[in-house]
Amino acid sequence: MLMAHAGEDANVSNIREELDEGALGRVQSLVRAFGLMDELAKSDSMTLSDLARTVSLPRSTAHRLLTTMEALRYVTFDRATNRWSIGVQAFTVGAVFAQTRDLGKLGRSIMRSLMAEVNHCVNIAVPEGRGICYVGQVAQNGFRPTAARPGAVLPLHTTASGKVLMAHWTRQEFDDYVAQAPLKGRTSRSIVDADRLRKELATIRDRGYAMDDEEYDAGLRCVAAMVHDRDGLPKGALSVSDRSSQLARTRLYELGPTLVMAAQQMSSEIAAQYF
Structure with a gap:
């Protein structure tokens, strides 16, 4: 965690806190994304609801992470069945x-x-x-x-x-x-x-x-x-x-x-x- 130095003014301290929170948020998103991939690796495919429930995430959060990984080809979405599965990049x-x-x-x-x-x-x-x-x-x-x-x-x-x-x-x-x-x-x-x-x-x-x-x-x-x-x-x-x-x-x-x-x-x- 970024710590405020002695004598540091309030504005600088606030900026440090925001940077710290931003970094923590990125790490948390990464951990959640890997959690989703771990679950998909255990199954041929899963619906968004089942996947979100399994990893204890809100549907909206799970969907945001999945669509990001889909763009990078780490997961894939079958629009005919509405199911998610591991993508070709993860296999590579x-x-x-x-x-x-x-x-x-x-x-x-x-x-x-x-x-x-x-x-x-x-x-x-x-x-x-x-x-x-x-x-x-x-x-x-x-x-x-x-x-x-x-x-x-x-x-x-x-x-x-x-x-x-x-x-x-x-x-x-x-x-x-x-x-x-x-x-x-x-x-x-x-x-x-x-x-x-x-x-x-x-x-x-x-x-x-x-x-x-x-x-x-x-x-x-x-x-x-x-x-x-x-x-x-x-x-x-x-x-x-x-x-x-x-x-x-x-x-x-x-x-x-x-x-x-x-x-x-x-x-x-x-x-x-x-x-």
């Missing part, structure tokens, strides 16, 4: 979450097999804003966690997983990324020049896999390949990483083709899951 959001989660779960057998073959940590990551979020990891017993632990969000341009995703961007997407914020380095090996990074991404695109030779962490190396969704679009990155003392630079080139094949297999399994 849910499907994206399911696919993201499945990258860590669906591909786990592939990740285990890959780990047993290469004897290094295997990770799966998805884009998250200007970073890459690691959503799954398979490692041998005794492996010391690195920066690429599940839940961590690391910069795109200093990681193999991030760079392999960037390699599939359009020129405009790359230019927008560079324009939004400077390319900050993490180590002396980080690529912080836009032209040099652009050339690096072109090489990655032609080769099929990306490498992080101590670009994020001076003691860590990684190699990554693209995982595609059912439409063939970039979805995430499968990677192999380890301490530099355990993963020589020359070994990255050996692992690259193997990783590409594993990523293609994971892409096929994900595509099959959604057809």
Whole structure:
């Protein structure tokens, strides 16, 4: 809650109270809207009266929230039956979450097999804003966690997983990324020049896999390949990483083709899951 400061005049205090009430009202509307969607998710469809009664809202309030969500396609209204149901946008959001989660779960057998073959940590990551979020990891017993632990969000341009995703961007997407914020380095090996990074991404695109030779962490190396969704679009990155003392630079080139094949297999399994 916004508090009035000492010595503040009455007008300023009133404005603060109005802002506080406005913010609270918006949050309350959001909570009520999600409540309506939760109930619709439990049923094929509901009338306005039944829905309002179930969530303990006046019909007028429920109708206002529903029509707003209808405009955004989160709910839909059948005018022939006067019933409300979940809309296509809610399904789209849910499907994206399911696919993201499945990258860590669906591909786990592939990740285990890959780990047993290469004897290094295997990770799966998805884009998250200007970073890459690691959503799954398979490692041998005794492996010391690195920066690429599940839940961590690391910069795109200093990681193999991030760079392999960037390699599939359009020129405009790359230019927008560079324009939004400077390319900050993490180590002396980080690529912080836009032209040099652009050339690096072109090489990655032609080769099929990306490498992080101590670009994020001076003691860590990684190699990554693209995982595609059912439409063939970039979805995430499968990677192999380890301490530099355990993963020589020359070994990255050996692992690259193997990783590409594993990523293609994971892409096929994900595509099959959604057809």
